Amino acid sequence: MRSHILGRIALDQERLAQDLAHLAAVPTVEEEYDEFSNGFWKNIPLYNASGASDDRLYRDLHGAPAQPTGHVEHVPYLNEIITTVFDVERLQMARTRNLKNAVVIPHRDFVELDRGLDQYFRTHVMLEDSPLAFHSDDDTVIHMRAGEIWYLDAAAVHSAVNFGEFSRQSLCVDLAFDGAFDEKEAFADASVYTSDVSPAIHERKPFTKEREAGILALSGVIGRENFRDILFLLSKVHYTYDVHPSETYEWLVAVSKEAGDDKMVEKAERIRDFAIGARAFGERFSLTTW
Ligand SMILES: [Fe+2]
Numbered sequence: 001m002r003s004h005i006l007g008r009i010a011l012d013q014e015r016l017a018q019d020l021a022h023l024a025a026v027p028t029v030e031e032e033y034d035e036f037s038n039g040f041w042k043n044i045p046l047y048n049a050s051g052a053s054d055d056r057l058y059r060d061l062h063g064a065p066a067q068p069t070g071h072v073e074h075v076p077y078l079n080e081i082i083t084t085v086f087d088v089e090r091l092q093m094a095r096t097r098n099l100k101n102a103v104v105i106p107h108r109d110f111v112e113l114d115r116g117l118d119q120y121f122r123t124h125v126m127l128e129d130s131p132l133a134f135h136s137d138d139d140t141v142i143h144m145r146a147g148e149i150w151y152l153d154a155a156a157v158h159s160a161v162n163f164g165e166f167s168r169q170s171l172c173v174d175l176a177f178d179g180a181f182d183e184k185e186a187f188a189d190a191s192v193y194t195s196d197v198s199p200a201i202h203e204r205k206p207f208t209k210e211r212e213a214g215i216l217a218l219s220g221v222i223g224r225e226n227f228r229d230i231l232f233l234l235s236k237v238h239y240t241y242d243v244h245p246s247e248t249y250e251w252l253v254a255v256s257k258e259a260g261d262d263k264m265v266e267k268a269e270r271i272r273d274f275a276i277g278a279r280a281f282g283e284r285f286s287l288t289t290w
Contacts, residue, residue: 039102
Protein backbone atom coordinates (compact mmCIF):
# COMPACT_ATOMS: atom_id res chain seq x y z
CA MET A 1 0.00 0.00 0.00
CA ARG A 2 1.37 3.36 -1.00
CA SER A 3 -1.53 5.27 0.57
CA HIS A 4 -0.61 6.73 3.94
CA ILE A 5 -1.51 9.31 6.55
CA LEU A 6 -0.05 12.74 5.83
CA GLY A 7 -1.28 14.53 8.88
CA ARG A 8 -4.11 15.25 11.22
CA ILE A 9 -6.19 18.28 12.02
CA ALA A 10 -8.47 19.01 14.97
CA LEU A 11 -11.96 19.53 13.56
CA ASP A 12 -14.19 22.29 14.91
CA GLN A 13 -17.36 20.22 15.24
CA GLU A 14 -19.68 23.22 15.53
CA ARG A 15 -18.47 24.88 12.34
CA LEU A 16 -18.24 21.54 10.57
CA ALA A 17 -21.88 20.74 11.42
CA GLN A 18 -23.03 23.98 9.77
CA ASP A 19 -21.15 23.17 6.56
CA LEU A 20 -22.37 19.58 6.53
CA ALA A 21 -25.95 20.82 6.89
CA HIS A 22 -25.51 22.82 3.68
CA LEU A 23 -24.06 19.82 1.85
CA ALA A 24 -26.96 17.64 2.99
CA ALA A 25 -29.41 20.18 1.51
CA VAL A 26 -27.76 20.15 -1.95
CA PRO A 27 -29.87 17.95 -4.24
CA THR A 28 -28.39 14.59 -5.20
CA VAL A 29 -27.76 14.25 -8.94
CA GLU A 30 -26.23 11.74 -11.30
CA GLU A 31 -22.48 11.61 -10.74
CA GLU A 32 -19.63 11.48 -13.21
CA TYR A 33 -18.52 7.86 -13.36
CA ASP A 34 -21.83 6.87 -11.74
CA GLU A 35 -21.25 3.41 -13.18
CA PHE A 36 -18.56 2.93 -10.52
CA SER A 37 -20.96 3.01 -7.60
CA ASN A 38 -24.31 1.98 -6.23
CA GLY A 39 -26.21 3.21 -3.17
CA PHE A 40 -25.75 6.76 -1.93
CA TRP A 41 -22.69 8.48 -3.44
CA LYS A 42 -22.75 12.25 -3.47
CA ASN A 43 -19.90 14.45 -4.67
CA ILE A 44 -20.11 18.23 -4.38
CA PRO A 45 -17.46 20.29 -6.17
CA LEU A 46 -16.02 23.19 -4.16
CA TYR A 47 -13.14 23.99 -6.53
CA ASN A 48 -12.91 22.74 -10.11
CA ALA A 49 -11.76 23.63 -13.61
CA SER A 50 -14.76 25.78 -14.57
CA GLY A 51 -16.18 27.18 -11.32
CA ALA A 52 -19.58 25.69 -12.25
CA SER A 53 -21.40 24.25 -9.24
CA ASP A 54 -22.51 21.18 -11.18
CA ASP A 55 -19.18 20.41 -12.87
CA ARG A 56 -18.05 17.16 -11.24
CA LEU A 57 -15.53 16.00 -13.82
CA TYR A 58 -11.87 15.93 -12.83
CA ARG A 59 -9.74 17.66 -15.44
CA ASP A 60 -6.08 18.51 -15.62
CA LEU A 61 -5.61 22.27 -15.19
CA HIS A 62 -2.02 22.49 -16.45
CA GLY A 63 -1.10 25.40 -14.20
CA ALA A 64 -4.36 27.35 -14.37
CA PRO A 65 -5.85 28.01 -10.91
CA ALA A 66 -8.82 25.92 -9.79
CA GLN A 67 -11.99 28.02 -9.58
CA PRO A 68 -14.28 28.19 -6.53
CA THR A 69 -17.82 27.05 -7.19
CA GLY A 70 -21.02 28.58 -5.80
CA HIS A 71 -20.99 26.03 -2.97
CA VAL A 72 -17.87 27.51 -1.38
CA GLU A 73 -19.59 30.50 0.24
CA HIS A 74 -21.93 28.08 2.05
CA VAL A 75 -19.12 25.98 3.51
CA PRO A 76 -16.75 28.58 5.02
CA TYR A 77 -15.12 26.12 7.38
CA LEU A 78 -14.27 23.61 4.64
CA ASN A 79 -13.00 26.45 2.48
CA GLU A 80 -10.77 27.54 5.36
CA ILE A 81 -9.38 23.99 5.61
CA ILE A 82 -8.68 23.86 1.88
CA THR A 83 -7.03 27.26 1.68
CA THR A 84 -5.03 27.21 4.92
CA VAL A 85 -3.94 23.56 5.07
CA PHE A 86 -3.09 22.98 1.40
CA ASP A 87 -0.94 24.82 -1.11
CA VAL A 88 -3.72 26.19 -3.32
CA GLU A 89 -1.22 26.89 -6.10
CA ARG A 90 -1.23 23.12 -6.65
CA LEU A 91 -4.97 22.73 -6.33
CA GLN A 92 -6.71 20.90 -9.17
CA MET A 93 -10.04 20.11 -7.58
CA ALA A 94 -11.66 20.00 -4.15
CA ARG A 95 -14.92 18.24 -3.48
CA THR A 96 -16.84 16.64 -0.69
CA ARG A 97 -17.68 13.00 -1.11
CA ASN A 98 -20.23 11.07 0.83
CA LEU A 99 -20.82 7.36 0.63
CA LYS A 100 -23.59 5.61 2.55
CA ASN A 101 -24.68 2.00 2.32
CA ALA A 102 -22.74 1.85 -0.92
CA VAL A 103 -19.65 0.52 -2.62
CA VAL A 104 -17.42 2.02 -5.31
CA ILE A 105 -16.11 -0.79 -7.53
CA PRO A 106 -12.34 -1.38 -7.67
CA HIS A 107 -10.83 1.00 -10.19
CA ARG A 108 -7.85 3.16 -11.03
CA ASP A 109 -8.08 6.92 -11.48
CA PHE A 110 -6.18 9.36 -13.70
CA VAL A 111 -5.59 6.75 -16.43
CA GLU A 112 -7.48 8.94 -18.93
CA LEU A 113 -5.30 11.99 -18.18
CA ASP A 114 -2.01 13.29 -19.52
CA ARG A 115 0.51 13.55 -16.72
CA GLY A 116 2.65 10.76 -15.31
CA LEU A 117 0.53 9.02 -12.68
CA ASP A 118 2.91 10.02 -9.88
CA GLN A 119 2.28 13.71 -10.58
CA TYR A 120 -1.29 13.46 -9.28
CA PHE A 121 -1.60 13.86 -5.55
CA ARG A 122 -5.02 12.93 -4.17
CA THR A 123 -5.74 13.62 -0.53
CA HIS A 124 -8.73 12.85 1.66
CA VAL A 125 -9.51 14.80 4.80
CA MET A 126 -11.93 12.58 6.67
CA LEU A 127 -14.68 14.73 8.18
CA GLU A 128 -16.85 12.09 9.80
CA ASP A 129 -16.01 8.74 11.31
CA SER A 130 -18.32 6.03 10.08
CA PRO A 131 -17.16 2.79 11.73
CA LEU A 132 -18.23 0.63 8.80
CA ALA A 133 -16.57 2.74 6.09
CA PHE A 134 -13.35 1.49 4.49
CA HIS A 135 -10.98 2.18 1.62
CA SER A 136 -8.91 -0.43 -0.13
CA ASP A 137 -5.59 0.16 -1.82
CA ASP A 138 -4.00 -2.82 -3.57
CA ASP A 139 -3.33 -5.30 -0.78
CA THR A 140 -4.61 -3.32 2.20
CA VAL A 141 -7.94 -2.20 3.64
CA ILE A 142 -7.94 0.89 5.82
CA HIS A 143 -10.37 2.77 7.98
CA MET A 144 -9.87 6.53 7.83
CA ARG A 145 -10.60 8.29 11.10
CA ALA A 146 -12.07 11.77 11.35
CA GLY A 147 -9.45 14.51 11.16
CA GLU A 148 -6.90 12.33 9.36
CA ILE A 149 -5.44 13.63 6.11
CA TRP A 150 -4.57 10.79 3.75
CA TYR A 151 -2.64 10.49 0.56
CA LEU A 152 -4.73 8.03 -1.45
CA ASP A 153 -2.89 6.26 -4.22
CA ALA A 154 -5.70 6.56 -6.74
CA ALA A 155 -3.48 5.31 -9.57
CA ALA A 156 -3.42 1.88 -7.87
CA VAL A 157 -6.44 -0.43 -7.86
CA HIS A 158 -8.61 0.91 -5.04
CA SER A 159 -12.18 0.96 -3.88
CA ALA A 160 -14.37 2.40 -1.13
CA VAL A 161 -17.29 1.06 0.83
CA ASN A 162 -19.62 2.05 3.61
CA PHE A 163 -21.51 -0.95 4.94
CA GLY A 164 -23.55 1.29 7.25
CA GLU A 165 -26.08 4.09 7.04
CA PHE A 166 -23.81 6.51 8.89
CA SER A 167 -22.78 9.48 6.82
CA ARG A 168 -19.11 9.27 5.81
CA GLN A 169 -18.31 12.67 4.49
CA SER A 170 -14.79 13.31 3.31
CA LEU A 171 -13.11 16.31 1.74
CA CYS A 172 -11.15 15.16 -1.29
CA VAL A 173 -8.44 17.65 -2.30
CA ASP A 174 -6.59 16.92 -5.54
CA LEU A 175 -3.24 18.52 -6.19
CA ALA A 176 -0.82 18.04 -9.05
CA PHE A 177 2.90 18.59 -9.40
CA ASP A 178 5.29 19.04 -12.28
CA GLY A 179 8.35 16.84 -11.90
CA ALA A 180 9.74 15.46 -8.66
CA PHE A 181 8.30 16.77 -5.40
CA ASP A 182 8.32 16.25 -1.67
CA GLU A 183 4.86 15.52 -0.28
CA LYS A 184 5.35 18.25 2.34
CA GLU A 185 4.98 20.65 -0.60
CA ALA A 186 1.29 19.76 -0.68
CA PHE A 187 0.78 21.83 2.45
CA ALA A 188 0.59 25.54 3.07
CA ASP A 189 0.71 24.81 6.79
CA ALA A 190 3.68 22.50 7.38
CA SER A 191 2.61 21.94 10.98
CA VAL A 192 -0.19 19.55 9.95
CA TYR A 193 2.29 17.25 8.20
CA THR A 194 3.30 14.23 10.24
CA SER A 195 4.52 10.78 9.42
CA ASP A 196 4.06 9.19 12.84
CA VAL A 197 0.31 8.45 12.97
CA SER A 198 -0.37 4.70 12.69
CA PRO A 199 -3.20 3.89 10.29
CA ALA A 200 -6.23 1.85 11.33
CA ILE A 201 -5.72 -1.26 9.19
CA HIS A 202 -8.83 -3.38 8.81
CA GLU A 203 -8.12 -7.03 9.64
CA ARG A 204 -9.47 -9.50 7.09
CA LYS A 205 -10.08 -13.24 7.09
CA PRO A 206 -7.91 -15.57 5.01
CA PHE A 207 -9.26 -16.11 1.50
CA THR A 208 -9.73 -19.89 1.25
CA LYS A 209 -10.40 -22.33 -1.60
CA GLU A 210 -13.83 -22.93 -0.05
CA ARG A 211 -14.63 -19.23 -0.17
CA GLU A 212 -13.49 -19.04 -3.78
CA ALA A 213 -15.67 -22.04 -4.67
CA GLY A 214 -18.63 -20.32 -3.03
CA ILE A 215 -18.04 -17.22 -5.11
CA LEU A 216 -17.71 -19.18 -8.35
CA ALA A 217 -21.01 -20.90 -7.57
CA LEU A 218 -22.62 -17.54 -8.38
CA SER A 219 -22.58 -18.83 -11.96
CA GLY A 220 -25.86 -20.47 -10.98
CA VAL A 221 -27.30 -17.11 -9.96
CA ILE A 222 -25.87 -14.53 -12.38
CA GLY A 223 -28.01 -13.25 -15.24
CA ARG A 224 -28.25 -10.05 -17.27
CA GLU A 225 -30.91 -8.76 -14.88
CA ASN A 226 -28.61 -9.07 -11.85
CA PHE A 227 -25.18 -8.69 -13.51
CA ARG A 228 -24.74 -5.25 -11.95
CA ASP A 229 -25.76 -6.52 -8.50
CA ILE A 230 -23.27 -9.38 -8.75
CA LEU A 231 -20.50 -6.92 -9.64
CA PHE A 232 -21.26 -4.81 -6.56
CA LEU A 233 -21.53 -7.93 -4.41
CA LEU A 234 -18.16 -9.19 -5.66
CA SER A 235 -16.65 -5.73 -5.10
CA LYS A 236 -17.33 -6.11 -1.36
CA VAL A 237 -15.59 -9.49 -0.92
CA HIS A 238 -12.07 -8.10 -0.52
CA TYR A 239 -13.18 -5.99 2.44
CA THR A 240 -13.86 -9.17 4.43
CA TYR A 241 -11.33 -11.57 2.91
CA ASP A 242 -7.65 -11.02 2.27
CA VAL A 243 -7.65 -10.98 -1.52
CA HIS A 244 -6.69 -8.34 -4.08
CA PRO A 245 -9.55 -6.04 -5.21
CA SER A 246 -8.81 -6.73 -8.89
CA GLU A 247 -9.94 -10.36 -8.32
CA THR A 248 -13.47 -8.90 -8.39
CA TYR A 249 -13.26 -8.85 -12.19
CA GLU A 250 -11.66 -12.27 -12.57
CA TRP A 251 -14.58 -13.74 -10.63
CA LEU A 252 -17.10 -11.78 -12.70
CA VAL A 253 -15.55 -13.07 -15.93
CA ALA A 254 -15.36 -16.62 -14.58
CA VAL A 255 -18.98 -16.81 -13.38
CA SER A 256 -20.19 -15.21 -16.63
CA LYS A 257 -18.27 -17.85 -18.62
CA GLU A 258 -19.61 -20.66 -16.46
CA ALA A 259 -23.12 -19.31 -16.95
CA GLY A 260 -22.55 -19.63 -20.70
CA ASP A 261 -23.60 -16.11 -21.73
CA ASP A 262 -21.10 -14.57 -24.16
CA LYS A 263 -22.61 -11.09 -23.79
CA MET A 264 -22.00 -11.21 -20.06
CA VAL A 265 -18.44 -12.45 -20.58
CA GLU A 266 -17.80 -9.58 -22.99
CA LYS A 267 -19.31 -7.04 -20.60
CA ALA A 268 -17.35 -8.44 -17.66
CA GLU A 269 -14.10 -8.13 -19.61
CA ARG A 270 -14.98 -4.64 -20.75
CA ILE A 271 -15.84 -3.35 -17.28
CA ARG A 272 -12.56 -4.85 -16.03
CA ASP A 273 -10.57 -3.07 -18.73
CA PHE A 274 -12.56 0.15 -18.26
CA ALA A 275 -12.16 0.24 -14.47
CA ILE A 276 -8.61 -0.97 -13.91
CA GLY A 277 -7.07 -0.86 -17.40
CA ALA A 278 -7.04 2.01 -19.86
CA ARG A 279 -10.01 4.24 -20.72
CA ALA A 280 -10.41 7.31 -22.87
CA PHE A 281 -11.21 10.72 -21.36
CA GLY A 282 -14.98 11.07 -20.91
CA GLU A 283 -15.58 7.42 -21.89
CA ARG A 284 -18.65 5.97 -20.22
CA PHE A 285 -19.84 2.48 -19.61
CA SER A 286 -23.26 0.92 -19.12
CA LEU A 287 -23.84 -2.10 -16.90
CA THR A 288 -27.50 -2.40 -17.75
CA THR A 289 -27.83 -2.15 -21.55
CA TRP A 290 -27.26 -5.31 -23.57
FE1 LIG B 1 -11.07 6.54 -7.18
